[in-house]
Amino acid sequence: MALATKAPQPTPDPELYETDYYAWLMHNAALIRAGRASEADLENIAEELEDTGRSEKRALGSHFVVLLQHLLEWQRQPKRCSNSWRLSIDNARDAIDELLGEGPTLRRRVPELIEGKFPLARRNAITVTGLPDSGVPETYPFTPEQVLDPSDWPEQ
8 A cells, every 4th residue: 555645845944954854855855756846955955966976985985995805814814714704705795796786887986996995905904914014915916807706716
């Protein structure tokens, strides 16, 4: 059974975006659904859409940090490889795959994200493993295809 949707009320307080974000969202969604998009707060809606896009890119970058870090640890400390490391790598790859599936245009940003997130992943791997800086490569030693391939594991 579909829920009845209330017709949007006249334009509310213009400060609603700042004072009650949820009410602002619901009001603008109702306006758009009612075919009254011209009455919606289009400037703030556009800003929110851009913020959502940036948030998706940040989430993808965070997953790459985890994935790259654990792939480095896997390669550099083969005796410490464990099921939890494998699980972490698999989970990061799955999360990345899901985000890329929902936003395929982000796929072309993968090389740039890997390059941009590698320094942090490298620092994290050095901290966790206790390896000297010289024991971890300064540039990522794998292709983006290898990083994303669930069947590809670094040689140990």
